[in-house]
Amino acid sequence: MVSLLKLSKVTEEGVRFLSPHDGSPMLLTPEHSISLxxxxxxxxxxxxxxxxxxxxxxxxxxxxxMKRSVRWLDRCIAAHKKPEVQxxxxxxxxxxxxxxxxxxxxxxxxxxxxxxxxxxxxxxxAKDAYCKVVDTCTGLLPEKKPRxxxxxxxxxxxxxSIALGADMFDCVWPTxxxxxxxxxxxxxxxxxxHSSYAADFSPVEEGCPCVCCRPPEQGGLGITRAYIYxxxxxxxxxxxxxxxxxxxxxxxxxxxxxxxIIEDRYPAFVKGFFAKLYPDRSKYPEWAVMALKGVGVxxxxx
Numbered sequence: 001m002v003s004l005l006k007l008s009k010v011t012e013e014g015v016r017f018l019s020p021h022d023g024s025p026m027l028l029t030p031e032h033s034i035s036l037x038x039x040x041x042x043x044x045x046x047x048x049x050x051x052x053x054x055x056x057x058x059x060x061x062x063x064x065x066m067k068r069s070v071r072w073l074d075r076c077i078a079a080h081k082k083p084e085v086q087x088x089x090x091x092x093x094x095x096x097x098x099x100x101x102x103x104x105x106x107x108x109x110x111x112x113x114x115x116x117x118x119x120x121x122x123x124x125x126a127k128d129a130y131c132k133v134v135d136t137c138t139g140l141l142p143e144k145k146p147r148x149x150x151x152x153x154x155x156x157x158x159x160x161s162i163a164l165g166a167d168m169f170d171c172v173w174p175t176x177x178x179x180x181x182x183x184x185x186x187x188x189x190x191x192x193x194h195s196s197y198a199a200d201f202s203p204v205e206e207g208c209p210c211v212c213c214r215p216p217e218q219g220g221l222g223i224t225r226a227y228i229y230x231x232x233x234x235x236x237x238x239x240x241x242x243x244x245x246x247x248x249x250x251x252x253x254x255x256x257x258x259x260x261i262i263e264d265r266y267p268a269f270v271k272g273f274f275a276k277l278y279p280d281r282s283k284y285p286e287w288a289v290m291a292l293k294g295v296g297v298x299x300x301x302x
Contacts, residue, residue: 010050012068030075034088038081046117047076049091054125062095069093070107077111087114089148095120096129098136105140115146118166122151127287130157131164135294138165155184155253159273160288162257163266163295174250178242181232183225184249186276192228192242200225210248212241267297274299 007018014029030048037045049072050065052058073090080088090108094100108116118137121130134149141147146167152158153171161169174184181193185205190197192204201224203213214220223241232238260269270292278284281300289299 010065010068012071014048030072031079034076034079034081038086042086044087044089044115045080046089047073047091047113049073049093049119051093051120052095054096054120054123054129056095059095059097062093062097063100066093066095066100066104070104073108073111073113077113089113089115089117091117091119091150092137093120094133096125096133098132101133101136102140105137109140109142113145115148115168116141117148117150119150121149122171127157127285128290131160131287131291131294134161134166135164135291141165153250155250156274156277156285156288158250158253159257159270160291162261163270163292163297169254174246175239175243178246179239181228181238181242182246183228183242184246186249186273188277190225192225192238193232194229197225197229200229204228204242204245205249208245208249209252210245212245212248270297271299271302 007020009016014027014032017026017028018024019026028048033048034045047069049069052062052065056062069091076088080086090111090113092101092104092108094104118134121133138147147165148168148170149161149166150169151171152161152169153173158169177184177189181191183190183192183204185208190204203215204223204225205213208214209220211220212223215222221241228238228242232242257266257269260266274284274288275281284299292299
């Protein structure tokens with residue numbers, strides 16, 4: 001609905017698309033969306049929501065989309081054929097308007113879905129505004145249900161959002177950035193297409209246990225930065241290998257965060273994460289410092 005916005009029209013019935021392939025008309029309704037997901041059989045399925053970019057200046061349209069998303073959730077719940085095996089998540093909308101977000105939270109929580117998503121973010125809004133929305137929503141959501149922030153994937157975004165009360169995320173960035181030769185590491189993103197890596201025979205990240213970095217004697221591929229440099233611009237193999245590494249990195253980051261929470265040491269985990277990512281403390285992103293300070297984690301104090 002977002003990527004094909006110029007080819008679509010949203011009405012109360014659903015979303016009408018013109019096919020990007022042949023221009024033929026298509027209609028996606030809340031009911032058809034659920035039917036498709038029931039057929040796929042995924043563990044978690046999402047309601048059809050009315051998505052508006054956070055950068056839109058049309059407040060009336062943002063409010064309309066929020067209220068329509070609530071009505072569409074009711075239609076999705078009614079159409080859901082497998083509630084005992086597939087978990088339907090609602091999606092909170094409301095742009096950057098915190099009052100609209102609060103209203104939507106109240107309505108969505110009342111529907112008692114198995115999980116709750118915070119949608120409509122990662123659309124180019126300022127990071128401090130993003131944090132305010134996440135913090136506002138999580139403060140109104142049930143503690144015993146998963147909170148899923150949609151479209152978020154940068155490591156520092158994940159670490160801060162977890163501190164704000166979020167549990168789950170998804171993003172195309174780890175694999176999309178791999179297509180451009182970028183490797184995600186604990187010390188930042190490396191552009192392995194750069195000529196400085198042409199003769200660098202170290203693994204993508206030292207000590208990383210992913211199948212890409214792990215040496216052959218440990219069951220891995222033993223891929224080096226130099227190898228990625230030589231294939232990234234010429235073959236899809238480079239993108240495939242970096243995709244495996246990048247996804248592994250983010251899964252490991254989330255697993256480590258979960259362990260830190262269970263062991264009641266998440267503030268220390270956050271400080272260690274940022275210290276490694278930004279060796280110069282003065283380079284810490286101000287939005288992250290302020291958001292974390294608001295939940296009792298002061299990055300600037302040891």
